[in-house]
Amino acid sequence: MSQQPVAFLTRRETFSACHRLHSPQLSDAENLEVFGKCNNFHGHGHNYTVEITVRGPIDQRTGMVVNITELKDAIETVIMKRLDHKNLDKDVEYFSKTPSTTENLAVYIWDNIRLQLKKPELLYEVKIHETPKNIITYRGPYLLNGIYNPINKRIAHDSCTNISSDSD
Helix, strand or coil: CCCCCEEEEEEEEEEEEEECCCCCCCCHHHHHHHHHHHHCCCCEEEEEEEEEEEEEECCCCCCCCCCHHHHHHHHHHHHHCCCCCEEHHHHCHHHHCCCCCHHHHHHHHHHHHHHHCCCHHHEEEEEEECCCCCEEEECCCCCECCECCCCCCCCCCCCCCCCCCCCC
């Protein structure tokens, strides 16, 4: 029995955006305690680097896991048009009630890239470099009973104690 080769394909893109780390589920004092200087009322900005990775069998006819143009177009739609040079909290509806942490940004990108791909199951990883020291890797929601459950939506919890902000 012959096994089909599997490969990982990663496309990297950079974008700039501003945000304020603030949770509507916390008081102003709690937000300041949790997020520190990143809770500045006027916000702050980042030059993010995002890596989108797909994983799958190499198609024998095309020699590709996925056509790089499809991945490039998905990134253009989801990241460059919707996030680049935007205020995440004010310009992206998803963040009106969800804190714009890099973790939640990765979830947003994951969910929306999947909608753009012909084979969304090939999406393997979203990696965001918020700063040279802070990098978030997201590989999709937890499995429920061994299967992917796209209905499970991430929500902010009562505590934001393990937020990796750009305080360093």
